[in-house]
Amino acid sequence: MTFAYFYPMGNLFERPRGTRDFDTISMQKRRFVEERMRKTFESFGYEEVLTPTLENLDLFTAKSGEGVIGEMYAFKDRGGRSLALRPEITTSVVRFYVNELQQKPRPLKLFYFGNCFRYDRPQKARYREFWQAGCELIGADTPEAHAELIALGMTLLKDAGLKQLDLRIGHLKILNRMIAQLGLSEAEKRPLLRLIDKQDLAGLKKECERAGISKAKIERFIEFLNCKELKKIESFIKLDSGDKEDALDAKTELEKVLKYLEYFGIKDWKVDFKIARNLDYYTGLVFEIDAPKLGAEKQLCGGGVYGLAKLFGGKEVPQAGFAIGFDRTVLTLEAERYDFEAKRKTNYYVVPISEELVSHAISVGMRLRNKGEKVVIELSRRKPNRAFEHANTLGARWVIIIGKKEVKKGVVSIKDMLTGEQKEVNQESM
Amino acid sequence: MTFAYFYPMGNLFERPRGTRDFDTISMQKRRFVEERMRKTFESFGYEEVLTPTLENLDLFTAKSGEGVIGEMYAFKDRGGRSLALRPEITTSVVRFYVNELQQKPRPLKLFYFGNCFRYDRPQKARYREFWQAGCELIGADTPEAHAELIALGMTLLKDAGLKQLDLRIGHLKILNRMIAQLGLSEAEKRPLLRLIDKQDLAGLKKECERAGISKAKIERFIEFLNCKELKKIESFIKLDSGDKEDALDAKTELEKVLKYLEYFGIKDWKVDFKIARNLDYYTGLVFEIDAPKLGAEKQLCGGGVYGLAKLFGGKEVPQAGFAIGFDRTVLTLEAERYDFEAKRKTNYYVVPISEELVSHAISVGMRLRNKGEKVVIELSRRKPNRAFEHANTLGARWVIIIGKKEVKKGVVSIKDMLTGEQKEVNQESM
Numbered sequence: 001m002t003f004a005y006f007y008p009m010g011n012l013f014e015r016p017r018g019t020r021d022f023d024t025i026s027m028q029k030r031r032f033v034e035e036r037m038r039k040t041f042e043s044f045g046y047e048e049v050l051t052p053t054l055e056n057l058d059l060f061t062a063k064s065g066e067g068v069i070g071e072m073y074a075f076k077d078r079g080g081r082s083l084a085l086r087p088e089i090t091t092s093v094v095r096f097y098v099n100e101l102q103q104k105p106r107p108l109k110l111f112y113f114g115n116c117f118r119y120d121r122p123q124k125a126r127y128r129e130f131w132q133a134g135c136e137l138i139g140a141d142t143p144e145a146h147a148e149l150i151a152l153g154m155t156l157l158k159d160a161g162l163k164q165l166d167l168r169i170g171h172l173k174i175l176n177r178m179i180a181q182l183g184l185s186e187a188e189k190r191p192l193l194r195l196i197d198k199q200d201l202a203g204l205k206k207e208c209e210r211a212g213i214s215k216a217k218i219e220r221f222i223e224f225l226n227c228k229e230l231k232k233i234e235s236f237i238k239l240d241s242g243d244k245e246d247a248l249d250a251k252t253e254l255e256k257v258l259k260y261l262e263y264f265g266i267k268d269w270k271v272d273f274k275i276a277r278n279l280d281y282y283t284g285l286v287f288e289i290d291a292p293k294l295g296a297e298k299q300l301c302g303g304g305v306y307g308l309a310k311l312f313g314g315k316e317v318p319q320a321g322f323a324i325g326f327d328r329t330v331l332t333l334e335a336e337r338y339d340f341e342a343k344r345k346t347n348y349y350v351v352p353i354s355e356e357l358v359s360h361a362i363s364v365g366m367r368l369r370n371k372g373e374k375v376v377i378e379l380s381r382r383k384p385n386r387a388f389e390h391a392n393t394l395g396a397r398w399v400i401i402i403g404k405k406e407v408k409k410g411v412v413s414i415k416d417m418l419t420g421e422q423k424e425v426n427q428e429s430m
Numbered sequence: 431m432t433f434a435y436f437y438p439m440g441n442l443f444e445r446p447r448g449t450r451d452f453d454t455i456s457m458q459k460r461r462f463v464e465e466r467m468r469k470t471f472e473s474f475g476y477e478e479v480l481t482p483t484l485e486n487l488d489l490f491t492a493k494s495g496e497g498v499i500g501e502m503y504a505f506k507d508r509g510g511r512s513l514a515l516r517p518e519i520t521t522s523v524v525r526f527y528v529n530e531l532q533q534k535p536r537p538l539k540l541f542y543f544g545n546c547f548r549y550d551r552p553q554k555a556r557y558r559e560f561w562q563a564g565c566e567l568i569g570a571d572t573p574e575a576h577a578e579l580i581a582l583g584m585t586l587l588k589d590a591g592l593k594q595l596d597l598r599i600g601h602l603k604i605l606n607r608m609i610a611q612l613g614l615s616e617a618e619k620r621p622l623l624r625l626i627d628k629q630d631l632a633g634l635k636k637e638c639e640r641a642g643i644s645k646a647k648i649e650r651f652i653e654f655l656n657c658k659e660l661k662k663i664e665s666f667i668k669l670d671s672g673d674k675e676d677a678l679d680a681k682t683e684l685e686k687v688l689k690y691l692e693y694f695g696i697k698d699w700k701v702d703f704k705i706a707r708n709l710d711y712y713t714g715l716v717f718e719i720d721a722p723k724l725g726a727e728k729q730l731c732g733g734g735v736y737g738l739a740k741l742f743g744g745k746e747v748p749q750a751g752f753a754i755g756f757d758r759t760v761l762t763l764e765a766e767r768y769d770f771e772a773k774r775k776t777n778y779y780v781v782p783i784s785e786e787l788v789s790h791a792i793s794v795g796m797r798l799r800n801k802g803e804k805v806v807i808e809l810s811r812r813k814p815n816r817a818f819e820h821a822n823t824l825g826a827r828w829v830i831i832i833g834k835k836e837v838k839k840g841v842v843s844i845k846d847m848l849t850g851e852q853k854e855v856n857q858e859s860m
Contacts, residue, residue: 012743013489013525016513019482021526024540027478031468038461043799045806045824048457052449052559053483053545054503054515059443073484073513075505078549083446083503085484095443096451105823107809110454115483119508129482137809144788145809155799263792265800313442358574362693369473369585370695376475379537379567379575393535394475 018128026330029340030131033160033330034113037133040159041111044152046135049110051092057082062311063091063281073117073128085117090321091308093136098314106139106317113326125297125328134303134323141318143256146285146305150257151264153289153301153322160329161338165300166290167268170275171254172282172304177237177247178224178273182213197276201225225274230254250284257285275304282306285320291332300328349396351378351387353403361402364412364430391417400430448558456760459770460561463590463760464543467563470589471541474582476565479540481522487512492741493521493711503547503558515547520751521738523566528744536569536747543756555727555758564733564753571748573686576715576735580687581694583719583731583752590759591768595730596720597698600705601684602712602734607667607677608654608703612643627706631655655704660684680714687715705734712736715750721762730758779826781808781817783833791832794842794860821847830860 015021022030038048057074073085086092089112101108113133122128133156137149150169157165175196179189188211195204201222208218224236230251237247254271261269275286286304294300303322310316333340348368352361365377376394378387384401391399401413412430415422445451452460468478487504503515516522519542531538543563552558563586567579580599587595605626609619618641625634631652638648654666660681667677684701691699705716716734724730733752740746763770778798782791795807806824808817814831821829831843842860845852 012529013486013492014529015482015522015525016484016486016511019484021482021522021530022480023530024477024479027480030480031478039802043802043804045804047454048461049454050452050457050460052445052451054446054449054547054559056443056446062443070508073505073507075503077503078500081446092445092451095445099442099444100451100453105820109806117484129484140809142809142811144792144807148792148807148809151796260789260792263789263796265796359690359693362574362578362690366581366693366695372469372473374473374475376539377574377578379570379572379578381572390535 016128018122020127020129029330029333030326032340033326033333034133036160037156037324037326038111038113040152040156041133041135044109044148044155046109046111046152049093049096049112050114051086051089051096051112053086053115054083055086055092055095057084059091059095059312060084060087063308071118071120073119086114087118088116088323089114089132089134090136090306090323093321094308094314094319095312097136097138098309098312101138102314102317107145108138109135110138111135123297125294125331127327131326132323133326133329134321136319136321138309138319139317141305141320143253144260145318146253146320147257147260147264149303149320149322150269150287151261151266153287153303153324154266155264156324157289157300157329161333161336162291162300162329163336164292165268166270166292167266167287168270168272168275168290169254169258169285169287170271170273171250171285172276173250173284174233174237174247174254175273175276177244178221182208182211182217182221184211184213193276196225196274199274227273228271230258230271254285277302277304281308287322291328291335293332293335294328297328300325300332347373347396348375348398348400349378349387349391349394350375350400350402351382351384353384353401355381357402357404357407360407361400364400364402364427367430388415446558448552450557450559459760459763460756462770463756463763464563466590467586467754467756468541468543470582470586471563471565474539474578474585476539476541476582479523479526479542480544481516481519481526481542483516483545484513485516485522485525487514489521489525489742490514490517493738501548501550503549516544517548518546518753519544519562519564520566520736520753523751524738524744524749525742527566527568528739528742531568532744532747537575538568539565540568541565553727555724555761557757561756562753563756563759564751566749566751568739568749569747571735571750573683574690575748576683576750577687577690577694579733579750579752580717581691581696583717583733583754584696585694586754587719587730587759591763591766592721592730592759593766594722595698596700596722597696597717598700598702598705598720599684599688599715599717600701600703601680601715602706603680603714604663604667604677604684605703605706607674608651612638612641612647612651614641614643623706626655626704629704631704657703658701660688660701684715707732707734711738717752721758721765723762723765724758727758730755730762777803777826778805778828778830779808779817779821779824780805780830780832781812781814783814783831785811787832787834787837790837791830794830794832794857797860818845 060068072087076082115129115131117129191207233251237244275288277286282304284305288299289301290298291300301322301324305320350361350365352358361377365375368375397417399415406413410427411424412427413424490498502517506512523540545559545561547559584597621637663681667674705718707716712734714735718729719731720728721730731752731754735750780791780795782788791807795805798805827847829845836843840857841854842857843854
């Protein structure tokens, strides 16, 4: 029988299910990626905004219907007001825009970084509290504007260090047109969209059969969904003689976007009309970026052209944006074995030999800190031999020993833990 | 009658009471201060951790009693679990420490930065969602450890740019001893502590009279509370012949802390025994830092020596820490008219003269972005004269005009918006 190290466990408090504590190593990685992303957003002329973590519940039900309540942390406060922890940040940014930013020069290029909450079964790479980085482009709808937006999504992930990314681009005006050609009612369309979004084509086929659509039409529709060549799209749309301009305009827009993408440095992409996202919200160009390394939960980024301002009481305005799953980005970097340049915990470790030398150690340590160095001053009165052990634990490069003799001579003894070299240097030069 | 600019207001959605939206200028300031603070924490050898925004409610009631529920956002999730939005972060960090970090080499030096929530009447500089920066020192209790902690609090605020700071330092073992000398029951002590913490000495006097304490004793007690000289403290303690060692040890510790503070570069402080804070939580040295510019809500930082690990099921360990009100820090900087080095919104603004030059503009813009520059590419097809107006709005330093003639010659035309100078430069050198 062995005895593990023991401490009383009777009264442990757990953190809530689906949430995480991040230790110092995780935080170094996360802040590193966050800083990189902030820099990329800014290089594209985007500026940061921040909205409350809590919003009035009606903001989200206005956008997504009452059904969304079950997927959120929603509750009443003591004053009886229905509140929700935000499940995403776009809605809040649009609310902020409508209430306070409509008069600003356009286009507005806003980015955000924050925590969001969902109430569902926790699973790998799906947490109840999770972080999103994202942006909204308000007031520009040229093909170059949309190409820049997609390029920004890709550049953010590449600059963060990711190697393997799959970019897929679709257009809801074309998908909508094709669904319209199936001749279904609104109620019949809904389940189809969900199946398309899940890329479940077998299920889609069954559902179409149940709705009484002809075999030929179904096959043609699935052929369309699998079509990866933009130039073939017209042949699908021409099937019907009705109002088809929207879809053809969309095709022309898409061609231009794809052309400009190359100039933004993005050369790898696929056309994918199976991107349905949320049709209540998105209205035009849509795109998704996946990290194949992540398996089932591989989507890192999703976005497109949408319209929400009017719903929140604002004037109609071109809107587009995307959100990046920040946690998954970090997970993917780890899966790709990205070499996080772990910041050294400390550069210098200053050890006084005895109590009367503590003041001296403080002065030397503060001099180095004021020069911008990371410095640990020994606070537990370790003896020098224990201190050298602790220096290794800290990953300290240099250990400075403050001894009586040295102080009298006006020097300190400094040991390079990498080379093992030890020398005396003038105290003033520290 | 004048008509203001009009947009439909029928359906506006408000943000919850006591919360804020931060615009791009506010966020530049906040991120600037946050970055400065992070750098200072790291220079003192502290490392960042992050805990969930939501915690199980019992974590907070275990620490502060059921009374705290009324001041928090507390609610039940769909699974019937009682949750709360954290009102502060120390409790979560100690929970994390007890559950996962007890075996780490000591001292542990952890810092955090995050949003907290309180449910009370919103007022100036008091919001329902607010931000705290803070730290916990676990496993060191020498005078130099406590002096370093106080020095870190002061250095964080000074490095953030604050000029006027009042540092007050007290000790709960001394205050406790003096209260014990009044001979009150536990129930009688409570209201006194609240009055002391509010620095309401008139109210305190009345309360003492009501408890039947002699006039002479009350006066002596108030004299003690107002005492600013550490060396006089012994005369107060000696009044009683009982167990007084704790208070005298505390005085000796305080002397050493104050001595070391000077070596940490902190020369201005006051001894203040009116700092009561939360006696259930703090146990020894306590300190507060105020910004006199802020008026009534002037406290920026509060902390001290406390014990929580055991309450959460851990082994007893020396603990100390502090929290800084991040919002108030930014407010104070604004009140002190700190010159926030507002980051330029953009350095370069690239304008194609016509549609066929858009690709060219993108290439030039991306070349600059890849060099780390902030670049806005014209996305709304503004004509050059409108573009120059927009450049001023953006605060762009350089406007690059992409014209047909220039592209043929392999150059771009670049205008310095500060000097008005315009010249052609080789496209490749961009």
